[in-house]
Amino acid sequence: MARSINHNANTGALPDFRNFGILLRILLIVNGIALLASLLQVRTFEQLPAQLTENAAMVEPLLILSMLVLAVAGGVLRRLPYAAAIAAVMAIELGLTAALHYISRAWIFVEMHSLPRWLLIVALTTGMLLVYFDLRGRALSPALAEARLQALQARIRPHFLFNSINAVLSLVRQSPRRAEAALEDLAGLFRALMADNRELTPIAREVELCRQYLDLEQLRLGERLQVEWHIDNMPPDALVPPLSLQPLLENAVYHGIEPSEKPGVVSINIYMLRDRLYAVLRNPYRASGDHRAGNKMALANIRERLQLHFDVAAELTAKVGDDTYEVRIAMPYVKDKKT
Amino acid sequence: MSAPLRVLIVDDEAPARSRMRDLLADLGDVLPVTVAGEAANGRDALRMAQTGGVDVVLLDVRMPGMDGIELAQHLQKLERPPAVVFATAYDAYAIRAFELHAVDYLLKPIRVARLQEALSRALQSIAPVDVLRELQQAPRACLSAAERGKVHLIPIEDVLYLRAELKYVTVRTVEREYLIEESLTSLEQEFQERFVRAHRNCLVARAAIRGFERVGAESGEGPWQVVLAGLEERIPVSRRQQHLVRELAR
Numbered sequence: 001m002a003r004s005i006n007h008n009a010n011t012g013a014l015p016d017f018r019n020f021g022i023l024l025r026i027l028l029i030v031n032g033i034a035l036l037a038s039l040l041q042v043r044t045f046e047q048l049p050a051q052l053t054e055n056a057a058m059v060e061p062l063l064i065l066s067m068l069v070l071a072v073a074g075g076v077l078r079r080l081p082y083a084a085a086i087a088a089v090m091a092i093e094l095g096l097t098a099a100l101h102y103i104s105r106a107w108i109f110v111e112m113h114s115l116p117r118w119l120l121i122v123a124l125t126t127g128m129l130l131v132y133f134d135l136r137g138r139a140l141s142p143a144l145a146e147a148r149l150q151a152l153q154a155r156i157r158p159h160f161l162f163n164s165i166n167a168v169l170s171l172v173r174q175s176p177r178r179a180e181a182a183l184e185d186l187a188g189l190f191r192a193l194m195a196d197n198r199e200l201t202p203i204a205r206e207v208e209l210c211r212q213y214l215d216l217e218q219l220r221l222g223e224r225l226q227v228e229w230h231i232d233n234m235p236p237d238a239l240v241p242p243l244s245l246q247p248l249l250e251n252a253v254y255h256g257i258e259p260s261e262k263p264g265v266v267s268i269n270i271y272m273l274r275d276r277l278y279a280v281l282r283n284p285y286r287a288s289g290d291h292r293a294g295n296k297m298a299l300a301n302i303r304e305r306l307q308l309h310f311d312v313a314a315e316l317t318a319k320v321g322d323d324t325y326e327v328r329i330a331m332p333y334v335k336d337k338k339t
Numbered sequence: 340m341s342a343p344l345r346v347l348i349v350d351d352e353a354p355a356r357s358r359m360r361d362l363l364a365d366l367g368d369v370l371p372v373t374v375a376g377e378a379a380n381g382r383d384a385l386r387m388a389q390t391g392g393v394d395v396v397l398l399d400v401r402m403p404g405m406d407g408i409e410l411a412q413h414l415q416k417l418e419r420p421p422a423v424v425f426a427t428a429y430d431a432y433a434i435r436a437f438e439l440h441a442v443d444y445l446l447k448p449i450r451v452a453r454l455q456e457a458l459s460r461a462l463q464s465i466a467p468v469d470v471l472r473e474l475q476q477a478p479r480a481c482l483s484a485a486e487r488g489k490v491h492l493i494p495i496e497d498v499l500y501l502r503a504e505l506k507y508v509t510v511r512t513v514e515r516e517y518l519i520e521e522s523l524t525s526l527e528q529e530f531q532e533r534f535v536r537a538h539r540n541c542l543v544a545r546a547a548i549r550g551f552e553r554v555g556a557e558s559g560e561g562p563w564q565v566v567l568a569g570l571e572e573r574i575p576v577s578r579r580q581q582h583l584v585r586e587l588a589r
Contacts, residue, residue, distance in 0.1 A: 158429040162428035162447055166449075170355065171354065258403060261403045
């Protein structure tokens with residue numbers, strides 16, 4: 001099954017407990033609740049630190065242990081029906097609470113609230129979090145459905161389309177074979193644009209798309225466009241949002257190559273480092289010279305789609321150097337799991 | 340009109356030029372044309388048009404360096420300016436502007452029939468300079484000065500200062516001076532990132548400023564003047580612009 005972002009659409013599904021963004025949210029919310037509880041328990045502000053420490057003694061070990069267990073069990077849990085998964089999470093949480101309570105009482109001799117009270121608190125908190133993640137999933141799913149539309153909007157500039165068609169027309173008489181190849185590239189590009197772009201796609205396919213695009217640009221721009229690929233350390237099976245690189249290359253050509261009469265180099269560097277996938281694109285940049293609008297659009301669009309797929313685990317940064325412009329994408333290395 | 344129309348093709352993309360050549364050949368007997376030349380950039384195009392023998396220039400709007408709109412303005416300064424037909428693949432801004440000012444233009448890919456129509460109309464309707472000026476979005480790459488029927492291109496980065504005379508503006512480069520018929524105010528607006536006003540009649544290039552001196556060196560009390568790279572001449576700084584000395588002195 002290809003990893004997709006729409007399978008938590010309507011039926012409800014557990015959040016991905018291995019996602020850094022989800023973990024961060026759990027951490028913040030639970031600690032927020034602990035703070036609130038402490039505030040309600042004390043009479044004066046002076047007592048707050050002591051109360052916080054007391055609550056933390058139970059909350060933090062439980063929280064960290066829970067996140068560990070859920071992260072490990074996440075894969076199995078997500079395959080269960082939603083109701084069963086919720087029951088399982090609840091059982092895990094209550095079990096952990098009871099175990100921790102017992103350990104604290106028996107071996108660390110901490111004065112604790114009674115077990116039923118803790119069980120109720122944990123059940124309520126867990127329930128709240130599950131409801132929150134379910135609602136969040138639902139709130140995002142229209143956005144996910146829209147991702148396809150956005151991918152379309154991030155698409156190829158009409159400028160490129162018409163110039164490419166014009167270039168192909170120029171080839172039809174003199175070199176029909178090159179015209180054929182160019183039309184095939186164009187078809188490939190548009191097939192990708194019109195596909196359902198909600199599913200992640202192997203990066204090898206995105207790279208192929210980029211090559212087709214660059215071949216077409218090469219046709220028009222000739223030696224003004226020079227391309228350097230550094231993809232020896234690219235894991236070809238890594239999954240990325242579709243059209244996450246091609247629009248960036250289009251930007252690179254549009255802003256970095258076309259405005260200059262001199263040849264320029266667009267370089268693409270894709271590699272893996274410690275379970276993260278990096279893509280770095282560079283193009284020439286001249287501070288003076290014509291500033292063309294529309295650059296931010298594609299960046300914002302790709303950033304948004306990365307976020308929809310990977311939450312805070314992915315990032316996109318753009319950097320302006322002296323004479324180069326650099327876009328860097330970092331995202332988790334997710335493999336295509338064939339089950 | 341029996342003599343074939345002499346056409347100059349200007350486009351930075353080789354395939355686009357070759358396509359245009361094919362289309363012109365297809366016009367064949369309907370409208371006899373000869374290709375007078377092909378240029379990949381504005382400077383070459385102006386040089387070719389300069390030698391004469393060009394009736395119509397088919398001009399791509401978007402080109403690196405000097406765009407089509409700017410080139411059209413320089414072409415207008417020729418003694419016998421050729422007619423210009425703009426071509427663009429897709430440029431929302433330019434198309435809106437062309438429509439607004441009723442300037443004829445071709446959309447790439449171009450149809451033969453449409454090309455024929457534009458060429459046969461081109462000789463009658465020539466877009467006036469002020470319309471072209473309005474179409475210009477980015478600052479021009481060059482100024483142009485007409486001298487005895489010849490048009491000189493002055494790359495804007497070579498200009499040290501611009502000084503308003505009675506009807507003209509003097510353009511000063513390291514080598515020499517040119518006279519152009521433009522207003523200093525509009526030049527100031529167009530090139531505001533590049534030039535700064537030293538006094539009422541003069542804009543100096545920021546990049547050329549080497550320092551500031553006082554006129555009466557011994558007394559140290561005289562008014563300031565600008566020292567420009569490669570130039571003996573000093574440009575006085577008016578009282579109102581004294582703040583420049585602090586801001587730009589290095």
